[in-house]
Amino acid sequence: MSISKKGSVALRCLEQIRHNSSKATPLYLNPHAWKGLPADQIFELHNLRKNSMGEKYNPSDEERNAILSTISSLVKGQPELDYTYAIDGFKERFMNNTPSRLKGLPKKRSNVYVIDEGATPHEKRRIEHLTRISAYEMPLLAKFRQPYNAPKPTESPIKLTYQTDFGDETSNKFNRTVVLKVDLNNLGLDEKAQHNFKVLAGNKFNIDTNIFTYKSHQYPEAAQNARYLVDTLNKLIKHSKESDFTDIPIDSRHMKRTHKNAPEPEFPESWKRPQDAPIAKHKIVNKLVELVKEKKDEKYVAEFSP
Missing domain, CATH: 3.30.160.20 (Double Stranded RNA Binding Domain)
Incomplete structure (x- = not known):
């Protein structure tokens, strides 16, 4: 038998094995075989696969392509897609807050665009949500508009x-x-x-x-x-x-001068007693300083005298 015949026989055997294995495995676990089926059947298989796998569910490219192939067949009046993927920007999102019971499981891929710098996705979605509220919901508050009546000023002196x-x-x-x-x-x-x-x-x-x-x-x-x-x-x-405090004078010592032109307080002449001023007893330092000045002046003048 030639080599080409041996290769064709091996190829037919491999196709038979794949056909038998696809028959043994349920259809909802083989997303690559969904393409071409009706839209309602594809979504039913998708829900079965997601419910059966539970936390281990991880969407694949074959499942995505099968779901996207049904978009053209859907017309108005039928239920909208409850599960879709974005063809462009299909990124894998790694969560750093994964619970301990979910650690070790395959990483789930999401259709949410994750940027490497700048605002995080949840902050971006929050800003977009507030923008929608200010654009579509806040103008509706105009129907609750009421005239403002300023309160009358109170007559309390406090x-x-x-x-x-x-x-x-x-x-x-x-x-x-x-x-x-x-x-x-x-x-x-x-x-x-x-x-x-x-x-x-x-x-x-x-x-x-x-x-x-x-x-x-x-x-x-x-x-x-x-x-x-x-x-x-x-x-x-x-x-x-x-009470009755008419015999007590009002104390004004805490008051400061509030006028710039107010006269400065003067010290009474009768209180001045120069005779009681302290007498300087030790003036030896001043005398020494004066003597040094005189000696230096004499020496300086002697250099220029004839």
Whole structure:
């Protein structure tokens, strides 16, 4: 028998073996034999293969080509593709957060385009999602538009000032500090009660501007400090009306000079006592310095004298 005949016989035997093996293996496990079948049958085989393999399911190129071959046969009214691959950019995605129960299994390939630098895919998808919302959903909020009615200004004389650094921690000293300011003329106190209020306020009261200023940051939240300041002011007003401190003068030592043209404080002449000034007892260093200067001057002049 010639060599060509032997080769043809071996080829026929190999084809028979492949045919017998394909008969022994179920059709849903042979994606290379799906091409040419109806679309509904291909998708049924695909679902069977995916359900039977479970976590070990790994899509292949033969399965992808078989699914893509059914696109032209689908017409309007039939169910859309629930599983498709992109022909271009078919990349393999390696996950670094694979659970321990999935380690060692074949790597799954995805149709998601993975870039090597720049934003990661999930961040890119998030930005695209927000862009769609701003383009298609946010304009629909116009039907909920309502006219803005500014609230009427309150007639309370108290002014509370809050401050924030726009940080997440609201309990630091800067964010929890609240400042209370109130004009004494707006509290409705008579002359006696105003005098008592100034005595009780101490250095928290500005005599020039007639404004009481008090701040607090002893509590962890700004609302607690604001409540403490208001309660303290109410107690001061209550004691100012009930007490009598007319015999106590108002202390203004905490006040600083607020005007540039204000005269400087002068030291009384009667307080000056030069006779009590300390006397310098040790002047030997100054004498030595003077002697050295005289010697050097004499030596310098002697060089130029005739």
